[in-house]
Amino acid sequence: MTVHDVAAALPDIATLRDRSRALAMLDAILDPGSESGYYTFDAQSAAGEELAAMDNGSGDSYAIVFSKAGVFIRGFDHESPMNPAVNDQQTWPGLIDTVPAVFAGHLPFEGAFEATVCLWRQADDERWHAGDITFPGRTDPDGARWLFRMLTEAAPAAYLRFAQDYYECEVDADAVAEIYALRPLTDDIVRKLNPELAAADLTAEITRIGYPG
Secondary structure, eight states: OOHHHHHHHSOOHHHHHHHHHHHHHHHHHHSTTOSSOSEEEETTOGGGOEEEEEEOSSSOEEEEEEETTEEEEEEEOTTSTTOGGGSSOSSOTTSSTTOOGGGGGGSOSSSOOOOSEEEEEETTOSSOEEOOOOOTTOSOTTOHHHHTHHHHOSSTHHHHHHHHHHSOSOOOHHHHHHHHTTOOOOHHHHHHHOTTOOGGGGHHHHHHHTOOO
16 A cells, blocks of 8 residues: 555545544543553644644654644654665655645754655645655655555544553453543443543543543
8 A cells, every 4th residue: 555545545534533533532531640641642732733743652643733734744763764864865755745835834943854654635625645755666755655554444443453552451442432422421432432531531631632521
């Protein structure tokens, strides 16, 4: 799967925002008090932008900036041969050459850019875009397929597999589905995922994420 396959599989902007908020809320419930969550969402960032992020703690990450101009996505697979630290390229040719000027503030002014994949969609676009890159013998050299797999699948099945592996516990499928649908949090939903929490314990996280009340 190439980055262009991922671009074709990503949902529209509103749905991507909702999935990102759901992932951040699930992380806040399953891993409360963590200094740096696996999935996060900041609905109160500067300049009227919202930021969704993933950081697996092993050097891989993504950042998704939601703004009035549209959405800009940066992904980084530290084992990718496109990683500036492991090749002679500061930024891989084609990666950001065609990024629209409205997203210029998210690009480096000079030096290496910690990204192996970039996607974007302006507010009035009908589809996602990605730079044209080539890497001999590889169809997925940038990590796009696995970095964004939780965002390209509409059903929560992929999250269930991830959570059971990452948190090493059984995760209630019905509760995950409720949060994927952005249902208002209740004690019942929360305690199905974490018996030690109540909905009221998550007030700060709900506000930060912009999760619907």
